[in-house]
Amino acid sequence: MKAFVQDRYGGPEVLALRTVDDPVPGPGEVLVRVRASSLNAADWHLMRGDPYVVRALDRTTFGWRAPKRPIRGRDLAGVVAALGPGVTDLAVGDEVVGEVLAEGAFAELVAAPADVLARKPADLPFEQAAALPLAGTTALTGLREARLAAGDRLLVNGASGGVGTFAVQLAAALGAEVTAVCSARNADQARALGAVHVVDYARSDFAASGQRYDVVLDLVGNRSLADLRRVLTADGALLLSGGGTSQGGSLFGPMRLFAVAGVRARFVRPQRLLAFRAEPSAAMVADLLAMVAAGTLRPVIDRTYPLADLPEAMRYLEEDHAAAKVVITV
Template sequence: MKAIVQDRYGSPDTLSLRETAQPRPSSGEVLVRVRAAAVNAYDWHIMRGDPYVLRLAARSLRGPRFRIRGRDVAGVVDAVGDGVTGLSPGDEVYGDSGESDGAFAEYVCVPAERLAPKPAKLTFEQAAAVPLAGSTALVGLRDAGRLRAGQHVLVNGASGGVGTFAVQIAKALGATVTAVCSTRNVELVTSLGADHVVDYTREDFARGMNRYELVLDLVGNRSLADLRRVLTPEGTLLLSGGGVSRGGSVFGPMGLIIRGRLASRFTRQRIADFSGSSNRELLTSLTELIEAGRVEPVIDRDFPLEKTAEAIRYLETEHARAKVVITL
């Protein structure tokens, strides 16, 4: 089969399209014939091995442990391993292959608990855009953020992959949403339901008078003091390790997260960090929101498999908005 393979950490130039052996599903796994996959900031971090602490955590200093990139996937079940129930060959599914990656390929093996039936109203391309970004937004707002109807939430990085889902999910949960983005994305986040939009090229939300019960920071481009300044006295600040940077960092977004963990011990404000990883329960919740018309994935651009390096390079420039999708 054709797959995007990487042998060492580095730029998108380290990615190459190669012929590799087709995987076979182990017990509890499903072999999916990939129809579409999506690019995430996670893929960039693994590709670059950035921040460097990730290399230590993975116990792999020269290159990624798993050579085929990609997590988000939508496709058709080709075969199932022992012990898998509820899924059969021919079923249309979507999900997240997890830290073993492998989705930028014609076939990928995915743990069954990380897959769910594809929402009927979505194309494969749209479905592939949902799992990791949608799950991250849902976990952040519903679980880590404990967002309640009537609360005011600020989403910093509202036009990104996670941000576009966060705006919609926050509205579905009954919140009043303020979205922070650049000028060119104001119309987009407004169309997603944001009640207020702050164009950061013209206005600094940290210097405003508004206060929020929940601040969801998805880009890590502001100081901890700035983010806390716009919280209510007992509000919640959520820090995510997402986003891409110029690279070459030791801790990357983890630096802000570490400072947040330390500061949380000395304030009434709640400071927490979170990360997303899809599972069937989260995907089922997202499907319900999608089928109800409350959430719709937004795709910036799609690329064929052979241009995956170009797709990640596009994401790396930080000009991408919403989701970038790989089609097969």
């Protein structure tokens, strides 16, 4: 099969399209012929080995000079091509969508655990389906952990990215009053997705606005913990899931903020400081698909690239601050 592989850390130039052996599905896995994938901050973090500290902290994923697994890509939508031993809930020919934590989706074929895959509705294009799993699951997990409810005030820092566009829609559907922090060029999109208020970060500092929010979702990691807590209500929830912005390499990146929040969390109650991580889940993806079918959620796609142009797609994601999702077709 054709797949993009990397043998060392670096920018998009380290991604090389090669012919490699087809993966073989193991027990509980299926072989999926990939029709579409999408890019996430996790992909460039692994591509660059960034922040550097994770190379020492997560030795199952990061090597010293290259990732432990050479093929990037976690989101996928495709067609089941073969079944591994013990798989009974899926059949060859099923159209599926999900997130593969072990990666490998920037390829023609990927072996994926059957229990992270949901059946894709026939009327949902593969490109839109592939935009859902990681970003949608992250947004849904965070808002559920914060116990966001109708009437709550939510601030989303990074509202125009993949997770942000889903978070704005999910919160608006719940009846929350959403404030989106994004660039001026993405303001209309944020309003169209359900934001009541939009803050242009180039013109206004949300931390100095005097406003207070029941929930703050930080997806950027570019503000101090003090700034973020300043805009929380006395019993509000701060959600930290910032992928950060690519600057070509960093020592700690957003992990510094997560660490500080972890230390302070026990001393600032009833405020809740939550550095959360969403796990791949077929049930979560099924929930998101149901919302798409009901018309309360839609994947927002900025650009679509063929697999052969993956390095250019990654460059666009890193350098041009993609609005919403960047999708790869296979």
